[in-house]
Amino acid sequence: MSDAPGIDPPPPADDRRPTADGLTDAQRSLRAQMLATEHWSLLASRSTTQSELLTRIAIFLTLVSAGLVTLSVLGNVTGFRGWFGVAAISVLALLALLGFITQTRVLNGMTEDLAYVIAMNRLRGAYLDLDPGLAPYLLSSANDDRLGAHRTYFPFGPRPSQPFASSMTVIASVESAMVGLLIGAVVTAFGGGTAVAVGVGVVIAAGWFVLWARIGYVRYREVFGTYTPLRPTPHD
Numbered sequence: 001m002s003d004a005p006g007i008d009p010p011p012p013a014d015d016r017r018p019t020a021d022g023l024t025d026a027q028r029s030l031r032a033q034m035l036a037t038e039h040w041s042l043l044a045s046r047s048t049t050q051s052e053l054l055t056r057i058a059i060f061l062t063l064v065s066a067g068l069v070t071l072s073v074l075g076n077v078t079g080f081r082g083w084f085g086v087a088a089i090s091v092l093a094l095l096a097l098l099g100f101i102t103q104t105r106v107l108n109g110m111t112e113d114l115a116y117v118i119a120m121n122r123l124r125g126a127y128l129d130l131d132p133g134l135a136p137y138l139l140s141s142a143n144d145d146r147l148g149a150h151r152t153y154f155p156f157g158p159r160p161s162q163p164f165a166s167s168m169t170v171i172a173s174v175e176s177a178m179v180g181l182l183i184g185a186v187v188t189a190f191g192g193g194t195a196v197a198v199g200v201g202v203v204i205a206a207g208w209f210v211l212w213a214r215i216g217y218v219r220y221r222e223v224f225g226t227y228t229p230l231r232p233t234p235h236d
Contacts (some may be wrong), residue, residue, distance in 0.1 A: 017066045028130055036132075039123050046116040053109045055169055060102045064174060064210040069089045085189045099175035107216055114149065114223055121148045125231040145229035173210050180205025 023031070067159065071088055078084040087134070124142035135142070141151035161233055163169060184201030 007232040019152055032127070032130055035123050035126050039120060042116050042120050042123070046113060049109050049112050049116075053106050053167055056102050056105055056193060057167060058172070060186050061174065063098060064095055064178065067095050085185070089182065089185050089189060092185055093177060096175070096178045096182050098180050099171070103168075103171050103175050103212065106168050107212070107219065110168060111219055111223065112217065114220070116148050118144050118227070118229075121231055140231070143229070145230050145231040145232040146224045147233040148229070148231075168212075168216055172209055175212075176209040179208045 056212050071091055074084055074087055075116035121144040124138055124140065125144065128142050129140075139155050141148035143151075154162070182199040183204045187197040187200050192200070
């Protein structure tokens with residue numbers, strides 16, 4: 001009893017007392033720690049994946065530069081005659097193969113990155129379940145659907161130039177050029193004229209780029225076609 005008559009002191013704090021969501025303060029604190037640990041794990045995995053993709057792209061671009069310089073040296077030595085055609089096709093075929101492997105890995109990495117973004121959006125939703133007052137301070141989305149992923153990728157609104165500045169566009173452009181050069185070299189080796197070789201190479205390169213752009217778009221749509229969000233974006 002307090003000194004003031006008729007006034008009882010407030011009950012002592014008890015972290016075992018359940019709150020409105022049925023969790024005690026201790027349970028809420030433990031849940032927040034576990035969510036934060038998972039969040040950091042996702043951040044580390046995303047950073048590792050992006051670092052790996054950039055390293056693979058850098059290695060491929062280095063090999064392309066070295067291969068083209070090698071062909072120019074061989075061309076000066078052989079006068080672009082004799083066995084130069086075989087050497088050119090072999091080098092370009094190797095570069096195209098390495099580019100295909102790198103391009104496939106970058107495409108898979110894009111899907112992984114999207115998965116990390118969705119997972120972190122879900123964790124933000126769990127943070128808001130613990131403390132709804134955090135909502136005004138979150139720049140990234142707490143919704144794990146397609147619109148939520150868009151907001152996390154583009155917090156200040158969509159940027160039309162983003163697809164043209166992506167790593168996938170860079171690797172697809174270089175690989176398309178390699179495939180076009182390879183096909184042009186093969187056409188020349190079989191007696192095709194320069195104009196025919198250039199025309200066929202350009203068409204193949206453009207088709208290769210469009211094909212991979214389509215594959216990337218379909219892969220992106222498939223993710224949200226098979227995934228059921230836990231916290232979809234509310235609509236008016």
